Amino acid sequence: MLSKARQAFAAELLMEYLEKHEILFPTQHEFQHKRTCTTNLPVAxxxxxxxxxxxxxxxxxxxDFSKGFV
Known part of the structure; x- marks a missing residue:
């Protein structure tokens, strides 16, 4: 349980850093808050x-990488 909490905390810190320093492209949708592959379709x-x-x-x-992560 503690490991999951640490992972979530580390992920949040990483995302804050990436967003603050504008490292991710504006067109990057997956793995970002409130953005998914579905929200990327109209942009694409x-x-x-x-x-x-x-x-x-x-x-x-x-x-389609989904089969690789089953």
Whole structure:
């Protein structure tokens, strides 16, 4: 039980540091408070649309790591 509490405390300190020093990209959604892969989808779609409208090359790769953590 104490180990879980320490992990949560360390994770909170790490996130505070990363946010304070703006180390994470604004487009980083996973592993952040109130952000998930689902909240990233509209952002990604907007970026894809901008690239397509500008005629820029666009490649999209979907990776599903969930099976690796079962």
């Amino acid at each position: 779609r907007d970026e894809w649309t901008k690239s397509d409208d500008a005629g820029d090359p666009l490649g999209i790769v979907y990776l």
